[in-house]
Amino acid sequence: MTLAPQKYGSPVSLVLMGSLVIAVMVIATAGEFELIGREWAKRGVGAALALLLLVVGNYWPKLFIPVDARRANPGPVLAAERFAATILVIAGLAALAVWVWWPATQMMAVAGAIVLAGFGLTAANWVRVILTGGAAAQSAASGLLASQPRLTVLMLMHALFWVAVIFFADSVWGDAVSRWLTVPFLLLNGGLGLLYSRRLNRQRPAK
Structure with a gap:
């Protein structure tokens, strides 16, 4: 098969992602200090995160294909x-539509469920590809993870997944449960960051 040329993705997408992360922090801080209403703060943070998920999804397929992945016939993995x-x-x-238009009493549960369903479908398809593709698919997937931009995207998606979990838990069980969920999120995200850092360090050529 013919593979697309290597790309690092659009700088516009990177700027958008950075801007949305900043927007989330600004809106959350404004809500915490009661500069804006609690409902508007939730809607603003949720809408910014939904836009971030949209931008990440648009950015992901445009990332470059590492050499190791090219050698492993990554067609099925790239399709995934x-x-x-x-x-x-x-x-x-x-x-995004839910955060903008849905009633305030249900928006966190509905938006969280939508995002979690999306991640569930994505994970199920990845499992199918890896299991049916055998060693070739595993090698291609491992080769793709040699890309630092891809690892960054995966870290960001992991964070968005946990945000959806926290939103859903908050709407169903309340603040007490959702606050405790930040602990495993921080531990897992920190662990992933450490693993990715070690992986990238091993892949760098010795000087």
Whole structure:
């Protein structure tokens, strides 16, 4: 098969992602200090995160293909990436609509469920590809993870997944449970960051 040339993704997408992360922090801080209403703070944070999910989904397939992945015939794995990106874009659009128009009493549960369903579909498809593709698919997937931008995207998606979990838990069980969920999120995200850092360090050529 013919692979697309290597790309690092659009700088516009990177700027958008950074801007949305900053927007989330600003809106959350404004809500915490009661500069804006609690409902508007939730809607603003949720809408910004939904847009971030949409941008990540659009950015992901445009990332470059590492040499190791090219050697492993990554067609099925790249198809899984495109499927995942499409699902994330759809989930982001649907969640954005919920944060903008849905009644305040239900918006966190509905938006959280939509995003979690999107991640569930994505994960199920990845499992299918890896199991049916055998060693070739595993080698290609491992090769794709040699890309630092991809690892960054995966870290960001992991964070968005946990945000959806926290939103859903908050709407169903209340603040007490959702606050405790930040502990495993921080531990897991920190662990992933450490693993990715070690992986990238091993892949760098010795000087």
